[in-house]
Amino acid sequence: MSPPEAPETGSTVEEKQADIPPYVTIVLPCYNEQDHVVDEVERICKAMDHSEYTYELVAVDDCSTDETLNRLREAAPRFPHMRVRAFHRNGGSGTVRRIGTQEARGDIVVWTDADMSYPNERIPELIDVLHKDAAIDQVVGARTSEEGSHKLLRVPAKWFIRKVAERLAGQKIPDLNSGLRAFRKSVSRPYLRLLPPGFSCVTTITLAFLSNQHGVYYMPIEYSKRAGKSKFGFVSDAYRYILQVLRMVMYFNPLKVLMPPALGLTMIGFGKGVYDVLHYGFYLTSNAVVTFLSGLLIGSVALLADLIVRSRNE
Secondary structure, three states, X not given: OOOOOOOOOOOOHHHHHHHOOOOEEEEEEEOXXXXXXXXXXXXXXXXXXXXXXXXXEEEEEOOOOOOHHHHHHHHHHHOOOEEEEEOOOOOOHHHHHHHHHHOOOOOEEEEOOOOOOXXXXXXXXXXXHHHHOOOOOEEEEEEOOOOOOOHHHHXXXXXXXXXXXXXXXXXXXXXXXXXXXXXXXXXXHHHHHHOOOOOOHHHHHHHHHHHOOOOEEEEEEOOOOOOOOOOOOHHHHHHHHHHHHHHHHHHHOHHHHHHHHHHHHHHHHHHHHHXXXXXXXXXXXXXXXXXXXXXXXXXXXXXXXXXXXXXXXX
């Protein structure tokens, strides 16, 4: 008679719980935030601990030149749901958010900042919207005020860029580049490769969802003056924002960008041609011909680009 098999020892309850993926992953880019990063982590963890959702907080140090990484590592034992990741070179907030999202274990991914400007205690409210309404794929914290640097220049510039984005996307966008948002990881996965390394990554993920008819909900939030020094460069980052808006709409709906100038040039060229015929007999001036042909060429490129986009989506 063979001896009875020894019972399996199995895993402890804590180990089994650790193997269960959390429902939410919060990606927190950290760059030179030594004076307040631990306060921000504490605020986020306190809000999530009082919520019904399981979570992980991925704090990524983007090669800070101060003591940010050391402060995070020292605080890690106090926050069991936080894991610290360190980059060996500065990749930018977009790179942090892309890699953090790709490595996220949760079904819901939250993006926010570590500069005390966003009301991170309201993160559970953003998750509630996604949890309760399957038709919504992204919740954006729409800021009700502007407290950033270069305020006199940023407000009109951001208003103009937002209006261009609304025109091209065909939808109203209360806040195009808010850093506080929650979305479904499964829906975002095809668009992560499109994220640029800088601040315009938030603009990209907004337009990617809108251009593909995913439900986006805007939740009004208060926006505070940031702690520490701003990393936003007005000229360079504003330039990148407008380029990224055009690039994203071109990627998903090139007719929105190219067809208006194509039709405009064609009509101007045609009208100039009619004027030339009436005033100069049957002689067409070179500017009328060039303008008309330019419109036709741009229109042809627009149709070809649209065909490529539709073929790619299929």
